[in-house]
Amino acid sequence: MGATVIKAVPSLRFDAKTYGPVSAGDVTIGYSNEDSVRHTLILAKGDTKVPNFKLVIGKKGDVDSGTVTLEKGEYTLICDVPGHSNMRATLTVE
Numbered sequence: 001m002g003a004t005v006i007k008a009v010p011s012l013r014f015d016a017k018t019y020g021p022v023s024a025g026d027v028t029i030g031y032s033n034e035d036s037v038r039h040t041l042i043l044a045k046g047d048t049k050v051p052n053f054k055l056v057i058g059k060k061g062d063v064d065s066g067t068v069t070l071e072k073g074e075y076t077l078i079c080d081v082p083g084h085s086n087m088r089a090t091l092t093v094e
């Protein structure tokens with residue numbers, strides 16, 4: 001299965017509002033920094049943060065990736081850097 005690639009782009013945005021659908025199970029996510037500041041990526045389902053998953057891209061050109069086991073559902077992609085609260089998107093797992 002291929003990776004879902006998410007880009008952080010200027011200014012303080014993800015490159016899409018929605019990603020997927022991807023298949024439930026082990027989901028590989030790549031995160032690429034095309035912006036000029038540090039970004040993170042965490043996942044939440046409702047108000048519950050998905051444990052043990054965080055990607056960090058510190059500067060332009062950085063790439064991080066990770067694999068996380070996800071059940072079916074709608075997840076929120078979040079950059080938790082202070083001031084980046086508009087960096088929210090949806091990942092659909094089916």
Ligand SMILES: [Cu+2]
Pocket residue numbers: 008012038039040079080081084087
């Ligand atoms: Cu950010």
